[in-house]
Amino acid sequence: xxxxVLAGLAGAALVGFGLYGLILxxxxxxxxxxxxxxxxxxxxxxxxxxxxxxxxGLPFDPVPQAMVITGIVVAFAASALxxxxxxxxxxxxxxxxxxxxxxxxxxxxxPDGGGGQ
Amino acid sequence: MSVLPILDVGxxxxxxxxxxxxxxxxxxxxxxxxxxxxxxxxxxxWIRLYAPDVALTEAAVGxxxxxxxxxxxGKRLGALEKDEAGATPALALKIVAGALALFVAGALAxxxxxxxxxxxxxxxxxAAAADGPGAGLGNPITAVLISYRSxxxxxxxxxxxxxxxxxxxxxxxxxxxxxPAPLGRPQPAGAMVLLAQILAPxxxxxxxxxxxxxxxxxxxxFQGGALLAAMWMAAMMAxxxxxxxxxxxxxxxxxxxxxxVFLVIGxxxxxxxxxxxxxxxxFAKPLILFIETFMVLSIAVALPLLVAGPPNGRSAR
Numbered sequence: 001x002x003x004x005v006l007a008g009l010a011g012a013a014l015v016g017f018g019l020y021g022l023i024l025x026x027x028x029x030x031x032x033x034x035x036x037x038x039x040x041x042x043x044x045x046x047x048x049x050x051x052x053x054x055x056x057g058l059p060f061d062p063v064p065q066a067m068v069i070t071g072i073v074v075a076f077a078a079s080a081l082x083x084x085x086x087x088x089x090x091x092x093x094x095x096x097x098x099x100x101x102x103x104x105x106x107x108x109x110x111p112d113g114g115g116g117q
Numbered sequence: 118m119s120v121l122p123i124l125d126v127g128x129x130x131x132x133x134x135x136x137x138x139x140x141x142x143x144x145x146x147x148x149x150x151x152x153x154x155x156x157x158x159x160x161x162x163w164i165r166l167y168a169p170d171v172a173l174t175e176a177a178v179g180x181x182x183x184x185x186x187x188x189x190x191g192k193r194l195g196a197l198e199k200d201e202a203g204a205t206p207a208l209a210l211k212i213v214a215g216a217l218a219l220f221v222a223g224a225l226a227x228x229x230x231x232x233x234x235x236x237x238x239x240x241x242x243x244a245a246a247a248d249g250p251g252a253g254l255g256n257p258i259t260a261v262l263i264s265y266r267s268x269x270x271x272x273x274x275x276x277x278x279x280x281x282x283x284x285x286x287x288x289x290x291x292x293x294x295x296x297p298a299p300l301g302r303p304q305p306a307g308a309m310v311l312l313a314q315i316l317a318p319x320x321x322x323x324x325x326x327x328x329x330x331x332x333x334x335x336x337x338x339f340q341g342g343a344l345l346a347a348m349w350m351a352a353m354m355a356x357x358x359x360x361x362x363x364x365x366x367x368x369x370x371x372x373x374x375x376x377x378v379f380l381v382i383g384x385x386x387x388x389x390x391x392x393x394x395x396x397x398x399x400f401a402k403p404l405i406l407f408i409e410t411f412m413v414l415s416i417a418v419a420l421p422l423l424v425a426g427p428p429n430g431r432s433a434r
Contacts, residue, residue, distance in 0.1 A: 009129070015225055019222075030140075066262045070273045073416075074276050081284055081423075
């Protein structure tokens with residue numbers, strides 16, 4: 001099995017693990033981590049597309065690679081925004097979970113919104 | 118049989134195993150540490166795919182800075198966490214989620230194995246861009262980022278600024294304009310201070326070097342900027358410096374400098390070279406380096422601000 005195919009299969013497995021964690025973890029930061037796993041899996045699949053597109057004397061197709069670089073930075077920006085929202089949610093509601101049942105059981109104790117952390 | 122295929126297989130298993138660990142680990146910290154190691158190993162996989170530029174970005178941003186972001190977030194969450202995350206999901210839900218994940222991963226694997234042959238490619242167009250409008254840039258990735266797909270790269274910087282604005286907006290109204298909460302502990306450990314003092318100057322030099330060689334070798338604005346950002350964050354963690362007030366004029370100028378310079382030169386191309394984002398061939402390379410310098414600045418400022426989070430009313434804890 002060639003390295004590109006191997007990396008592509010690893011990428012597919014990463015998407016699977018990430019999806020599983022995204023659905024099952026009630027902790028928002030764990031969900032975010034799992035979502036990042038999905039992202040890097042997709043990037044890896046894109047990476048083998050770049051490797052297979054070797055032509056014109058280059059060992060890879062630079063266009064998908066450049067898009068992956070852009071993608072990594074944008075994924076980080078989105079993660080940072082998600083972290084800020086999660087922290088704010090926790091500061092306002094006093095809860096650190098996205099489990100709907102936990103929210104249904106005890107209504108928010110600080111609906112006025114705390115002073116921020 | 119050479120040793121490389123064995124290394125490839127081992128690397129793939131390690132990466133997938135660490136991904137499983139970040140999902141299965143019992144607590145958040147263990148999971149984040151697993152994720153950082155995962156990012157570094159993934160960088161090695163990228164090297165094996167002949168993508169050193171992506172490897173540098175993945176190691177710096179995907180593993181390093183994201184790890185700092187999540188560890189900081191976990192610590193801040195732990196400071197106010199009272200209501201521990203809910204119960205473990207029911208077995209039926211686990212089975213359904215597992216089946217769904219297996220199905221998606223299987224479908225993706227099938228696509229990977231049955232990709233069209235010969236593969237479609239844009240490499241000739243990109244190589245032409247590196248030689249023609251890219252004006253002899255030796256690194257085709259940089260040529261694609263700045264010349265062939267320049268609009269994407271410019272918009273990506275805008276996304277970074279939007280994310281910074283989004284993070285700032287999440288803070289309380291009363292804190293607007295103040296500085297974000299400090300990244301490090303009130304009394305950082307001596308080892309952390311020493312590390313930051315020794316590492317930051319060297320790392321900053323390497324960051325500038327990686328940016329400078331990016332025109333012809335693996336490296337570039339993203340990777341160099343991310344390294345500079347990491348060094349600034351290390352200094353902040355050691356409390357050698359504090360996050361700046363978000364209403365500081367220099368900070369906002371540095372943030373918008375990258376996309377602003379890029380846009381101005383892009384519009385200038387309309388008159389000088391006859392097309393939006395076209396560079397006059399005679400001095401394309403200096404122009405590209407000029408644009409990249411400001412992009413490095415913007416990235417180096419934006420990433421630490423994203424990690425530092427929204428402004429916090431209290432100045433120092």
